[in-house]
Amino acid sequence: MDAIALGDLIDVVRSPALHLLAVPGESAVRIGEVLLYDAHAPLPTAPGALLLAVGVRAADAGPLVRAAAAAGMAGVVVRGSAGAPVEEAEACGTALLAVEDGSAWHHVHLTLASAVGARPEQSDSLADLFALADAIAAATGGATTLEDPHQRILAYSTVPGQPVDEDRRQGILGLQVPGGLENAAQYQSVFAASGPVRLPPLTPDDLPRLAVAVRAGDEPLGSVWVVDTGALAPDADKTLTQGASTAALLLLRARAAHELARHRNTDLLRRLLDGTTDPSDARRHWGTGPFRVAAFRLDGGGAGSAPDSEWTALRLLDVVRLQCEARSGRHACVLLDGVVYALLPVAEGRGAGDGDQQHRPLAEHVVRRAGDALRVPVRAALGGVVADLAGVTDSRADADLVLRLLHDGLPVATVDEVRPRVTLLQLAEVLRERPELRRGSWQRVRAADAGHGTEYARTLAAWLDAGCDVARAAKELSVHPNTCRYRLRQAGRQFGIDLDDPDERLVLWLQLRTLSGSGDSASP
The missing domain is CATH 3.30.70.270 (Reverse transcriptase/Diguanylate cyclase domain)
Structure with missing residues (x-):
């Protein structure tokens, strides 16, 4: 599976809420997947996994760290760092990370899993977006976020000392802007405008915003938002407009890289399924x-x-x-x-x-x-x-x-x-490809039915399906058991079928089921 180095993972996430507490010193740690700990299920063997210690206090996570190391996992993430088992992690050779006490585990999982799944070219584009957010924040004087059209936060600034409000903190923590009707109305005004828009705070505890849509022609690619503390630079509008143009180029490049990676991925899978590529x-x-x-x-x-x-x-x-x-x-x-x-x-x-x-x-x-x-x-x-x-x-x-x-x-x-029915399908294909395997009394039975309107094939199939139980077969055929017995005797005499021979019964049943359509839907 694709894996990302632990250091690259932290760089991609770029969250001040994520802290590295312990890391093995002898070898590079690579993360291939992110798992949620379930106290009610056995811990899987998962080399390269990063385990989120859901429901386990940091101070009590020592046994879980040791178990994760024994399962081959690359590291464990705990919530809060107070009392975290740093020494146990170092002794086990396992990475230990911590997220802030207020972090929601599903948000942490989404953030880390998205970062692990990023392609290298996507990671480069993501780093460029973070750099752009820092540049806009430094030039305008306000904390900045870049978002996609679905209000997912793609990057945010980390310039020290810039004031933020609770909406920004919650948005960065979950990489998703909090919803609300008032919020939706603000987005509509941003995407309807041709340039930057100044927006009032949504609550008394929030700060105003300066925002601009990011477009490629008429197509909306996202938006840039700057927290307005009342002390933005005089040319903040111009800076934001230029930043939106740069963001458009970066987002288009990221989209192209993503589509190229997906195309390569799809082509490789097509060849793998067709057996035309080396599995290596x-x-x-x-x-x-x-x-x-x-x-x-x-x-x-x-x-x-x-x-x-x-x-x-x-x-x-x-x-x-x-x-x-x-x-x-x-x-x-x-x-x-x-x-x-x-x-x-x-x-x-x-x-x-x-x-x-x-x-x-x-x-x-x-x-x-x-x-x-x-x-x-x-x-x-x-x-x-x-x-x-x-x-x-x-x-x-x-x-x-x-x-x-x-x-x-x-x-x-x-x-x-459905293994038995699958096996019948495969047998039917073999029988149809081999003329010598298609020969048998079933052909004479079908010919007689077609020529005289009899139901010998249907009766034989029902009787064989019923395990040679005349009563069950008669019920399936909606006839009297004596009628069923008569047909079976006539079939044996007319077509030379020895119904007491188990081998003959087996071959007849297979041919009727797979070649004549006298059985159920298992026949193709």
Whole structure:
């Protein structure tokens, strides 16, 4: 998996609320994922993970630090530094970080996970945005933030001594501007204006703002906000306008870098799924396993015209990618022949059952969200868990087979849940490719039914499905048991079938189920 050096992580986050208390001195610490501690679940083996000590006081975190070190984790984050187990962390060779007492764990998790998932070029762009915020703050005389169109804080100034209010503190802590109708009205006025706008405080405890929209032509890219203490520089408006132009260039560059990275990621996954790339190339990008492939497909009944179908499939790709980013951490998604494939990691040290617990809720959530958003039923199939990227083609093959079995009553399934039916599908393909395996009494049975209107094939299939129980077969066929017995005797005499021979019964059942369509929907 991609990992970021601990020092780079701290630089990317750039939060005064995050403190480094202890770091191993012999080797560089690299962070690959951020986990929330759950006191009610076993601690997973997760090399390179940064564990957030949720529900554990800093002074009581010593045992957790030792357990995290034993699990191979790179470090632990505690809330507050008073009594933090610095000596235990140093003795275990584990990094120890602290966030301020008032920090909300879900905000900390979002911030750190976003920083871990950033590409190097994104990190460079992020550093440039922070530098720009500092430059604007120094030139205008007010603390500055840069935001995206969704009011997420992308960067903020750290110039010492500049007054801030509670709104700024809370926004930086969660990297999200606090909501509210009055706040929304201010944003509308900023994006409606052609230049900087001076805005009054929203509460008596807040400070006024000077704000300007960041645009590329008519497209809004974000906004820049400066806290106005009443002592801003005379040319603050001009400085802010110039800063917005620079911010637009940086945001466009960051977008281009992100799209380039996504394109490379998608192309690599496409070749990995097709088996046309060396798995070692993919390992350098996604690391080692275990992994599994999930496949998502729109139900054909709502496809519509070809352009509409393609557009809806692209929207499905967006939904899957968004939900995977929110719930699965590192992942990759690609659209191939109308099917959205997602490469999902399984937490190291866990097996297929744990993978099901991890990924099945994700698949069910995507099916619900995508179905509601696209107004088309969505199916989701989970391939088998494979130990390494070299086995991803097998997991994809599993997922493709499972997709063929899904219906309204079974919109989501793992390959293990439908393994018998998947095996029948695979047997059907083998039988259809091998003419010598298609020969047998079933062909004579089907020909007689077609020529004389009899139901020998249906009766034989029902009897074999019922485990050779005449009463159950008769009930399924809605006929009298004696009628069922008569048909079976006639089939044996007319077509030379020895129904007492278990081998003959097995071969006949397989051929009827997989070749003639006399069985249930397991036949393709």
